[in-house]
Amino acid sequence: MRHALARLLPLLAVAAMVTGCGAEPAPVAREGLRVGLAYDIGGRGDQSFNDAAAKGLDRAAKELKIAKAQELEATAGESDQAKEQRLRLLAQQDFDPVIAVGFAYAKPLQKVAGEFPGTRFALIDSSEATGANIANLVFAENEGSYLVGAAAALKSRSDSVGFIGGTNTPLIQKFQAGYEAGVARIDPNKKVLVQYLSQAPDFSGFSSPDKGQVAAKGLYQRGADVVFVAAGASSIGVFQAAHDLGERAIGVDSDQYLQPALSAVKDVILTSMIKRVDTAVFEFIRDAGRNAFKPGEQSYDLKRDGVAYATSGGFVDDIGPRLAELRRGIANKEITVPTTPKAGT
Template sequence: MRRRRVSRISQVAVTVATFALVASACGGTSSDAAKDDDGGKKDDGKYAAKGIGLAYDIGGRGDQSFNDAAFSGYERARKDFKIGGIDMEPGDGESSADKTQRIETLARQGYDPVIGVGFVYAPAVQEVAKKYPKVTFGIIDDDTVKADNIADLVFHEEQGSYLAGVAAAKATKVKHVGFIGGVDIPIIHKFEAGFVQGVKSVDPKIKIEKRYLTEKPEEGGFASPDKGQDAASGQLEAGADVLYHAAGLSGQGVIQEAGSQQKWAIGVDSDQYKQKALAKYKKYILGSALKDVGGAVYDLTESVVEGKPMTGTQRYDLKSGRVGFSDANPAYRDMKDVVAAVEKAKKDIVEGKVKVKTRP
């Protein structure tokens, strides 16, 4: 079951009562500010903001996937550039107004860049960016919001998913695999499309189970491990022996169920083989379709710190190295035919020999 998140206490120098009130209305906060007293300034004085403002998507930090990938970039940027920062959790059942308030709070309090993790922040970023033209805003997984101070950070998820499909098709012993999407929305359709195309490229006769956990994000499709576990149980019972999920926190349930039945699971976004919360099942995590959200957060922050803010649409793909397939599991590396097939597929996509679909 999904646990209710407890707000993490801030160490950043944001002590005014008004901020505390706003933060409580917007969901939990967690500060990881630098311990110096320069307010986040660089030695040359050019960067004077408080640091990075990061607003998490549904599921929040600790999802072992999408949000945690963003946090990794946030943490690395703070360390490398010696700046402060604050990351904020979503609230349970929150409205669009809550998201707008969260983004505006970060901008008003002096954070730059301010980054919304996930397409759900698109309306909020569009609205708040107009009020704070000197602040750089980032929105991950959406390319519809446009302004001189907005960077749309988007990925070719379908390419990494294609590699996951190739791996699944080569690893299955029964020619039967499964896909579990968190929410039935266009961005998750990209994961399905790439996966299915990758599977079929190996063997068109392989059977593919497909399941979406919910129709809308607020229904818990990205935040309910129990829903993921139930869906995985159904697909395994139907005969699939390799499952790929694109379901955020719900994917933990998919991996848990697959692992408990000693079947392969393929993770998403972060390298889920390396996640501590999934250590009990990691031997059954064949690999993960990687999406370097952390790298995008880092890139945007670096551009702001250096005084040359990144704006417009930034697309990350296999060629850039920001999308891929992990090989952390030694068992995967020992499957030479699987590795060779994935590497060939990657090469074909990068060279333009294979164009991956974005719709099922």
């Protein structure tokens, strides 16, 4: 078991690195766009959240006229000052736009954006930093989590399913809230066992596969037969535990079934709650290139296809019509999905 997990861990360190006519602007309105991207903990290669952002940057580099893209990574346990320094370095080196991946950048970005009013910034997953040069790219995680919660309940053969969050924050609680509501929609009597890997301001829960593996093993032993993990790179450990114990898990952010580093355990990944961070990153870069930057909150919800559930592997094909029905209900506002978990969970 440990050896299998150890083979996956080195992949966490994978490092980076139309014009048209008519009323619609050309995709890039100026030559030499320099894009800076500051990752959250785990960086490119986390098989989840950061990789979704990297996918958007890669698409932009392929489809748009970008002179240079610079990627910088965070380290576990770093201070806000370290995040400030990373953002400041990108702005000082004339990268514009600059993208901060993750809510932990909110306070650092607020400060740095004030120092560089001519630089356009995007903050993913938070609306706490505001300003004329800040775009807030946020998602309806609760809505996507509702659908995978319904999938978990429909596929479960136990009286319990599980949820593992990386760090106990309001953002990750949105995943929990939606998941619980989706489970309850299918089976009000089914329990949702909940565990967080760390408590804020300790964000190590997003980059600790060993903690994810131990937590998942505990939930499976308590009776859960499907566990939804919203914990970045720590999901690798959850999938390993599911594989070892013959159970199933649900991934997050990217379609984790398709991640090359997870090929040995992909058969336990029932589905994934997809956040289209890649779409948000690409569209932000595209709009910056068109000189069509828009400050403020830009929400990627279910109706906008900003969140979804994965069908890779075919494990949820048989319940597809039921999930599609629930999706329509949310998009049409016939179903209201909570953003905070039930009391006592």
